Amino acid sequence: MMSAREFNFDGLVGPSHNYAGLSFGNVASFSNVKSASNPREAALQGLAKMRELAARGFAQAVMPPQARPNFRLLRRIGFTGTDADVLARAYREAPVILACAYSASPMWTANAATVSPSADTFDGRAHFTAANLNNKLHRSEEHLQSTRTLRALFADERHFAVHEALPPTSAFGDEGAANHTRFSATHGGKGVEFFTYGRVEFDPSAPAPKKYPARQTLEASQAIARLHGLDSARTVFASQNPDVIDQGVFHNDVIAVGNGNVLFYHEQAFHDEGAVLNALRNALANVETDLSAIRVATQVVPVGDAVSSYLFNSQLLTKPDGTMALVIPQECQENRAVARYLEELVASGGPVDELIHFDLRQSMRNGGGPACLRLRVALTEAESAAMHQGVIMSDALYDTLVAWVGKYYRDHLEPKDLADPQLALECSAALEDLSRILGLPGLYDLT
Numbered sequence: 058m059m060s061a062r063e064f065n066f067d068g069l070v071g072p073s074h075n076y077a078g079l080s081f082g083n084v085a086s087f088s089n090v091k092s093a094s095n096p097r098e099a100a101l102q103g104l105a106k107m108r109e110l111a112a113r114g115f116a117q118a119v120m121p122p123q124a125r126p127n128f129r130l131l132r133r134i135g136f137t138g139t140d141a142d143v144l145a146r147a148y149r150e151a152p153v154i155l156a157c158a159y160s161a162s163p164m165w166t167a168n169a170a171t172v173s174p175s176a177d178t179f180d181g182r183a184h185f186t187a188a189n190l191n192n193k194l195h196r197s198e199e200h201l202q203s204t205r206t207l208r209a210l211f212a213d214e215r216h217f218a219v220h221e222a223l224p225p226t227s228a229f230g231d232e233g234a235a236n237h238t239r240f241s242a243t244h245g246g247k248g249v250e251f252f253t254y255g256r257v258e259f260d261p262s263a264p265a266p267k268k269y270p271a272r273q274t275l276e277a278s279q280a281i282a283r284l285h286g287l288d289s290a291r292t293v294f295a296s297q298n299p300d301v302i303d304q305g306v307f308h309n310d311v312i313a314v315g316n317g318n319v320l321f322y323h324e325q326a327f328h329d330e331g332a333v334l335n336a337l338r339n340a341l342a343n344v345e346t347d348l349s350a351i352r353v354a355t356q357v358v359p360v361g362d363a364v365s366s367y368l369f370n371s372q373l374l375t376k377p378d379g380t381m382a383l384v385i386p387q388e389c390q391e392n393r394a395v396a397r398y399l400e401e402l403v404a405s406g407g408p409v410d411e412l413i414h415f416d417l418r419q420s421m422r423n424g425g426g427p428a429c430l431r432l433r434v435a436l437t438e439a440e441s442a443a444m445h446q447g448v449i450m451s452d453a454l455y456d457t458l459v460a461w462v463g464k465y466y467r468d469h470l471e472p473k474d475l476a477d478p479q480l481a482l483e484c485s486a487a488l489e490d491l492s493r494i495l496g497l498p499g500l501y502d503l504t
């Protein structure tokens with residue numbers, strides 16, 4: 058077994074971060090619609106998390122933002138003329154679509170792709186499939202740049218395979234790693250891959266939410282397991298509980314997180330809790346590992362509190378001594394039930410013995426917590442040496458990126474600002490400079 062480390066690739070928040078209420082079913086996105094955002098603060102909050110986790114010895118990297126506004130989208134739907142003409146007319150006639158074209162949503166890199174480490178795949182390479190995110194217009198073209206970015210970072214085909222997104226239709230609705238968790242005794246050993254879905258396209262009798270959309274289908278999860286060449290004895294598919302999707306759990310990572318042999322979850326997370334635990338235990342037996350389930354009861358933390366605090370949208374990180382830290386948003390400490398629960402959790406003598414909290418308010422107001430902001434990529438030593446090195450977080454890169462943010466980012470953005478042609482110029486200048494900083498000259502197609 059090769060030794061491996063888990064890298065967390067955090068999304069660097071782009072300069073057009075704003076609150077446009079684009080995600081029906083995501084409570085925070087809906088309740089903060091049209092409030093003013095602070096892109097500079099958002100980027101700095103994300104960078105502070107990256108630096109702190111890197112300083113604590115966790116493998117940390119940065120995933121660059123995407124070019125905004127998405128002129129390709131705007132032109133394809135009939136806005137013509139100069140860039141300034143396109144923006145002015147889109148603002149007048151279709152301000153919500155303009156906001157879609159400007160969304161900084163690629164910051165939530167848990168939705169960029171599904172990743173299977175090389176220990177799990179048929180050909181011994183690490184496999185990535187960009188998520189089509191086709192449930193929401195503003196996210197539906199992210200996969201084009203995500204594929205391009207992943208191919209730039211993981212270019213060596215001896216080690217990596219980057220698949221294009223699944224066909225962009227609702228039957229294959231795919232939200233990436235937000236509905237995927239990997240369990241294993243160590244990051245380098247064979248693991249169990251756990252896929253959760255909200256509905257089944259071709260089985261109308263399967264559970265499905267009534268009020269809010271289910272973004273992930275079973276068909277999509279199965280396609281990814283096939284593409285990555287996973288062993289069916291070590292792959293588990295599970296239905297989310299549709300009732301909690303209807304309470305704002307738009308991704309499974311809002312109500313469960315896994316790491317190592319630990320599943321930290323709310324009792325209402327799954328349609329059939331007992332069956333899920335059994336399936337995971339059986340699959341883990343194939344890699345001689347026992348599941349350690351940390352179950353949170355509704356009586357202790359109601360679903361509404363889990364959604365508003367983002368308790369489960371935490372990062373569960375294995376420390377060098379084998380114990381785990383839980384990386385939480387500060388909202389968890391502001392919620393009485395959650396704060397009390399967390400105190401007991403770390404005192405319980407279980408696997409989680411430390412809390413690390415961050416102020417991620419800017420992202421949280423759009424429904425993105427610590428776990429949404431990162432894509433986990435477990436890499437062997439040879440693989441981490443083969444990936445692009447310019448994105449690995451260090452004090453020097455942190456300082457450079459803080460200065461870069463200071464140079465290009467605004468500290469106030471509201472809906473009317475999206476009509477300002479100057480904002481588009483600022484965004485493209487920022488990204489051009491960023492691709493130089495990260496040593497990725499061809500990263501963007503800025504023509």
Ligand SMILES: NCCC[C@H](NC(=O)CCC(=O)O)C(=O)O
Nearest residue numbers: 076077078079080083086165429
């Ligand atoms: N994993 C967290 C994803 C959050 C994301 N929010 C958004 O896109 C909100 C954008 C807005 O409303 O401006 C989503 O719902 O997919």
